[in-house]
Amino acid sequence: MTDVRSDTLSGFAERYGHTALSLWSGPGRVNLIGEHTDYNEGFVLPFAIDRRTFVAMRPRQDSLARVGSSFAPETVEIDLADLRAENVDGWSAYPLGVAWAIGQFTGGSVPTRGFDLYVHSDVPVGAGLSSSAAIESATALALNDLWETDLDRRTLARVGQLAENKAVGAPTGIMDQSASLLGETDAGVFLDCRSLDAEVIGLGFEPAGLAVVVIDTRVSHAHATGGYASRRASCEAGARTLGVEALRDVGIARLDEAREMLDDETFRRVRHVVTEDQRVLDTVRTLREKGADAIGELLVASHVSMRDDFEISVPELDLAVESALGAGAMGARMTGGGFGGAAIALTPIDRVEAVRAAATRAFADASFREPISFTVVPSAGARRED
Structure with missing residues (x-):
């Protein structure tokens, strides 16, 4: 029994005074490539990782929902009959938002069998x-x-996205939830964010002697605020001007025309999305035809595009990428929505410690906060644990 798993069960018992009935887990994800393409109905290639969130739960005999967690002292309570997207906030908006969103996919009202839940x-x-x-x-x-709603995993990904959009207030796409629910061991999820068709793509990192190093800059970001929303608005404005449903429909061949039709900032936002979509397709093809050790340049090009065209990097992310490449990583890029967070470095196993040490030294020399670095392994998606 892992520490996280056992700590979840003991945390539940301490919080509620009785034992949990069941335990579920969902992984975080690394997006290998395809940033800010999801809400533009494009392509992404994330993978689930071996860092997980555990949820312990016990049904109640009434309609009360109680949610608690190890990272907040309060227990939030609400009657499910009163649950609305607009009356949840803080961290509890994530689990309670999911409860509300399931109701939107099952007839419009939230099921009223209550529960105690701990995260x-x-x-x-x-x-x-x-x-x-x-x-x-x-x-x-x-x-x-619990509610026997029988929703499949692709629908549950849409549930999670709706919760994040409406209850949390973050205008994110469906990539993260799809990776967490559909991931498989040593594989990525190649997702068409328009059709929601998903294909499991073997990554082959281990047989290629490669590891993924995460360099967490410890610069925190918040998707529900400013920069993320403004980038999405720029993409939508660019699509309207170009007369397409979404930037997915603008190919590389139209970029010269787009430059003439758009202001400079909007054009650069559009160029990132269009070229990033192509990089995802190129990465999938390269993995199939040449293997994992041939995708490094695509990762680097993705970072440059996010830094220069989409302008969502920060100095700490740029330094993480530069130091990793200098220490022998085959490719590196920031991952996630930007404005902080982590970079990833695809690294030969025998260079992992050198990459981690180089990032630490570079951050110290720049008087940045010390980064936290660790490796992640492409892993299985969300599951019931008992």
């Missing part, structure tokens, strides 16, 4: 590894079982 996690918060989707996915599976 504990080793997915770093604010690192761009989607701790939020890990909570949503584990909770969605738990409530799907």
